[in-house]
Amino acid sequence: MPDTINNTTPPAFLPGLENLQRTLPSWAVWLLHIALIAAAYWISGKLGLLLAIPPGYATAVWPPSGIALAGLLFFGYRAWPGVWLGSFLVNVGISFDANTTETILKSLSIASCIGVGATLQAAAGVWLIRRYVGFPNALDQERDIIRFLFLGGPLSCFVNATIGVGTLWAHGIIPTPALAFSWWTWWTGDALGILTLTPLILIFFATPRAVWQQRRYTVAVPLVAIFALAVLVFVLVSGNEQRRIESIFEQRTQALTRALDESLGNYVQILQSIESFYASSSKVERHQFHTYVQRMFDKYPGIQALSWNPRVPTAERAAYEAAARRDGHASFQFTERDAGGRLVRAAPRAEYVPVYFSEPYVGNEVALGFDLASNAVRLAALSRARDTGQPTATAGVRLVQKTGQQTGILICLPLYAQNLTADTVTARRHSLRGYAIGAFHMATMVDAVLKNQDQSDWVLRIEDTAATADGAHLYGPPLEAGAGTSARVVRTTLDIAGRQWALSFTPTPDYLAAQRSWAPWLVLAAGLLFNALLGTFLLVLTGRTSRIEQLVKTRTAELARSNAELEQFAYVASHDLKEPLRMVGSFTELLARRYQGKLDKDADEYIGFMLDGVRRMQQLINDLLAYSRITRGGQALTLTAADAALAAALANLKQAIGESAATVSADPLPPVYANASQLMQLFQNLIGNAIKFRAEAAPVVHISAQRRSEQWLFSVQDNGIGIEPQYRERIFAIFQRLHTREAYPGTGIGLALCKRIVEQHGGKIWLESEPGRGSTFFFNLPVKPKENL
Ligand code: ADP
Numbered sequence: 199m200p201d202t203i204n205n206t207t208p209p210a211f212l213p214g215l216e217n218l219q220r221t222l223p224s225w226a227v228w229l230l231h232i233a234l235i236a237a238a239y240w241i242s243g244k245l246g247l248l249l250a251i252p253p254g255y256a257t258a259v260w261p262p263s264g265i266a267l268a269g270l271l272f273f274g275y276r277a278w279p280g281v282w283l284g285s286f287l288v289n290v291g292i293s294f295d296a297n298t299t300e301t302i303l304k305s306l307s308i309a310s311c312i313g314v315g316a317t318l319q320a321a322a323g324v325w326l327i328r329r330y331v332g333f334p335n336a337l338d339q340e341r342d343i344i345r346f347l348f349l350g351g352p353l354s355c356f357v358n359a360t361i362g363v364g365t366l367w368a369h370g371i372i373p374t375p376a377l378a379f380s381w382w383t384w385w386t387g388d389a390l391g392i393l394t395l396t397p398l399i400l401i402f403f404a405t406p407r408a409v410w411q412q413r414r415y416t417v418a419v420p421l422v423a424i425f426a427l428a429v430l431v432f433v434l435v436s437g438n439e440q441r442r443i444e445s446i447f448e449q450r451t452q453a454l455t456r457a458l459d460e461s462l463g464n465y466v467q468i469l470q471s472i473e474s475f476y477a478s479s480s481k482v483e484r485h486q487f488h489t490y491v492q493r494m495f496d497k498y499p500g501i502q503a504l505s506w507n508p509r510v511p512t513a514e515r516a517a518y519e520a521a522a523r524r525d526g527h528a529s530f531q532f533t534e535r536d537a538g539g540r541l542v543r544a545a546p547r548a549e550y551v552p553v554y555f556s557e558p559y560v561g562n563e564v565a566l567g568f569d570l571a572s573n574a575v576r577l578a579a580l581s582r583a584r585d586t587g588q589p590t591a592t593a594g595v596r597l598v599q600k601t602g603q604q605t606g607i608l609i610c611l612p613l614y615a616q617n618l619t620a621d622t623v624t625a626r627r628h629s630l631r632g633y634a635i636g637a638f639h640m641a642t643m644v645d646a647v648l649k650n651q652d653q654s655d656w657v658l659r660i661e662d663t664a665a666t667a668d669g670a671h672l673y674g675p676p677l678e679a680g681a682g683t684s685a686r687v688v689r690t691t692l693d694i695a696g697r698q699w700a701l702s703f704t705p706t707p708d709y710l711a712a713q714r715s716w717a718p719w720l721v722l723a724a725g726l727l728f729n730a731l732l733g734t735f736l737l738v739l740t741g742r743t744s745r746i747e748q749l750v751k752t753r754t755a756e757l758a759r760s761n762a763e764l765e766q767f768a769y770v771a772s773h774d775l776k777e778p779l780r781m782v783g784s785f786t787e788l789l790a791r792r793y794q795g796k797l798d799k800d801a802d803e804y805i806g807f808m809l810d811g812v813r814r815m816q817q818l819i820n821d822l823l824a825y826s827r828i829t830r831g832g833q834a835l836t837l838t839a840a841d842a843a844l845a846a847a848l849a850n851l852k853q854a855i856g857e858s859a860a861t862v863s864a865d866p867l868p869p870v871y872a873n874a875s876q877l878m879q880l881f882q883n884l885i886g887n888a889i890k891f892r893a894e895a896a897p898v899v900h901i902s903a904q905r906r907s908e909q910w911l912f913s914v915q916d917n918g919i920g921i922e923p924q925y926r927e928r929i930f931a932i933f934q935r936l937h938t939r940e941a942y943p944g945t946g947i948g949l950a951l952c953k954r955i956v957e958q959h960g961g962k963i964w965l966e967s968e969p970g971r972g973s974t975f976f977f978n979l980p981v982k983p984k985e986n987l
Contacts, residue, residue, distance in 0.1 A: 215234075231273040231280060232280035234269070235265065235277055235280025236280045236281075236283040236284040237284070238265045238269070239262045239265050239269075239283075239287075240287050240288055242261040242262045242395070243260075243261075243284065243287075244288070244291075246260050246261050246391070247292070258387060258390065258719050258722035258726065259390045259391050259394060259723075260384075260388050262285065262288065263316070263319065263320075263355065263358070263387075263388040263389075263391040264393075264394060264396045264398075264399065265399070266317075267324065267354070267392055268395070268400065269281060270320045270321060270323075278317050278320070281316050281320050282313040282317045283313070285309075285312055285313040286309045286310060286312075289309035289313065290306065293371075304369060307369070311365040312361070312362045312365055314361065315358035315360075315361030315362045319354050319357035319361075320354075322354045323350040323351075326349035326354060327349055327350050330345055330349060331346045331349065334404060335404075336406050336410070336741070337409075338740075338741030338742070338745050340738050340741070343734060343737045343741060344734065347734055350392055350396060351392040351730075352389045355385050355389045358384070359381050359388060362384055363377060383719075390727065390730060393729075393730030393734075394425060394729055397737060401413045401417055401418045402414075402418070408744075409741075409744050412744060417733065417736040417737060420736060421729060421732065421736070424728065424729045424732060428721070428722055428725025428729060429722070431722075431725060432718050432725070435718040436718035439715045439718055443710070443713045443714075443715070444686065446713070447686070447688060450655075450656075451656070451701075451703040452690075454648065454703070457647050458647050458701070459692050459694075461647045462694050464498065465501070465636060465638055465643065466611075468498060468501070469504075469609060469610075469611040469636050470589070472611070472634035473611055473613055475490050476631075477613075482506070484525045487506055487557065488555070488559075495557075499646050500639050500642045501638060501639075502562070502597055502637040502638060503553075503556050503561075503636070503637040504556070504557050504637075505555060505634075505637070506634060506635075507552060507554060507633045507634075509549060510532075511548065511549055512547065512548055512549065515532060518532075518554065522566075530566065532550050532567055532569045533552075533567045533569065534568070534572030534573070541564060541568070544569040547572075551577075551580055551633065552567055552570070553568045553635075554567075579592040579608065580610055580633060582696065583696075584612045584626055584630050584633075587626055588695070589609050590695055590696045591607050591694055592607055592610075593607070593668075593669030593670065594606070594607060594640070594668075594670065594671055597637055606639050606640055608636065609636045609695045610633045611635070612626070613631045613632055613634060614626060614630055640672050640673045644660065654706060655708075655709040656704060656709060657674060657675060657704045658673065659673065659674035659701070659702045659704070660701050661699065661702075662697055662698070662700075663697075663698045663700050664697065665697075672699065686704070686705055686710070687702050687705075689703075768826045769826045769827070772819045772822045775819055779815055779819065782812055783813075786808045786809050786812055787809065789805055814945075821947040821951070822947065825947055825950060825954065828951065828958055835872055835873060835959070836871065836874075837869050838870060838873070838874045838877060840872075840877060840903065840910075841867045843880075843881055844867060846878045847878050847879075847881035848881075850878075851885055851886055851889070854889050854890075855889065858892060858896065860889045860896060860899060861896065861897070862901070863899070864900065864901035865902040867901070867902075868903055868910055871979070871981075873959075876955045876959075879951065879955060880952050880956065880977070883949070883951060884914040884952060885901070885914060887948060888914060888918060890942055891916075892917075893919050895917060897917065898917045899916050901913070901914050901915075902915075908980060908981050908982065909981060910978060910979050910981060911978045913974050913975065914974065915972065915974040915975075916972050917971065918972055920967045920970050920972055921965065923967075926964070929949050930963065932946065932947055932950035933945070934946050934950075956978075956979070959979050959980070960979075960980050961978040962978055963975065964977075
């Protein structure tokens, strides 16, 4: 796909990267982009796998899909190898099987194909977004946000859900019946990954930064918080599920362990019953032994052979052999195995423990006559049994009777001379007659116990803990390399006839798959879906807000401009009006001077009206000019003596004060940061009003100032007519008067001017008043100069 580095938008990326991109040659930038995407993909993939539900890799969210999309959006299509490499590495990590060349090739092939799927998916998402939404994009329009998330997320995720699951199916990893479900979980994971992660990446890196940056707190924080919460709940729920599954499994294995223990106990009891049989008769004949043990075989299928092994001192060997031949075993002799494993006549030794009676005969022919004392493993068990008086098992042995891997154990029960309390080792050694010995076939014995259980759920292994490597394995498939380390294996021990067996139950993958609960997956998927919806909603909201803010900014700017223009106009107009007005004024005065009394009475009156009108208009224009001048200048405020400003104002009011016989007093006033002439105007207007709006009595006016933390609070108090409460806001607006011109002259600009002056200085103006008794106007000025005035 043709693409150049220039039409991509990496500028707002990490500041360091930005510099690098400027200084590096373009091929190096390209490699850098690839490496960045691959690394981010790999890391987020590893993190994503932590949220998978074992067994298998059904993840409810696959964040790398969001990385891939954002990566190609920022760096352009040509950075695609980064996506492929990231995906390849993650998937090789999941399924690498180094057993054979074939399995290696298979792992590599799976990882490559999924990588291709991931790459195509991201490219499709970028193409759709560029084509139908446009990128870079502020995403501040509902339509854009929804299109962006839908095209980049759910829609483009069809690609790898199909390619990825198809790959696993083609390689025989996913069986056909599981296709639909696997597709669905794959698709959900990818889509949620994009919906969750892409907005976050955009917030931190996309342009225009002004819009995206604002979303850090309004969108990113809630999204990350909800995401963390969803993951936390998932971890808790899935931990609970794991424990539940494990505890169910453990309970089952406990039941099995008890059944095994009981069954093996029964096998030991067989030997004890033989012991009782011997104890009750002085001499047991071969045919009696045969009859007695027959009933055992049906009940206990694990019995390979039950035998009577007398203790034969070397002197009695010939007699025993002769007696057995008389019983019908023509070739009977004591035997042992030679170094090559062949049965040969037993070499002379002090004492023999031959298999003398053995049932059933068929299948055990070769064992008859075999001297157990000739074999170290067996002899060890025999000696221990003899010394302890207890049934004693051997480690695992290859049974003599069978060929091939027939693991069995022998359990030996010693029999002592009658009527003898054999309670010391010496006494036992002395009075030993022989042993009742059972040869038990492990597989048949254990299988008989397990036969009612569903054995496809677990694999049982039994090992003898104290035995050497040879005799350790008693039951179950041999341990595979690396297996058995899983935490799910339940281990217990059983004490069997003086030996300790280690039992390990490993649940099969099928069992775990059947037990797998989708509750945690659902919790996470629902949480993330909510998160995605919330993200969309927040993007829409912030998009709208930023659009409105933009609008407000433009409008305010327009408003400020038109305000300034208006002021300019008022200033110019008033200024230019003064000249013709002065002309009208002077000619009217001329007219009055020359023709007063020479025209008729009406003409004199009209001239009087004209003069009055001209004077009022001049006053109005002067006031308006003063008002519109307040914003002009903008020079820095300097420390000004309020006393001096007050004195200047009083000088201007000298005539009014004299005419009204007003008393004006003032406290000492502080220096303030103010424009001196404006401060003077302020005093002049307030004191002028205080005198103008007088009551019957002569006006008394008092001016004072007090420090209130960072402000100076000034007050101008009078004893005039006062102001009704409902007018206390209104009178500060321009042209607002409460009286006719006939009652009190004025233009209604004075207080508006005062308010403007005070506000220009960063202060406020207000009043308190009691109608009929007087008013006090307050205004405050800051103690320190305000910036930007
Ligand atoms: P003007 O003095 O030209 O009427 P101002 O803006 O100065 O206009 O005042 C607005 C109105 O506020 C006045 O018309 C008057 O009704 C009222 N006012 C102002 N100062 C006082 C005062 N000290 N006592 C009573 N009323 C006042």
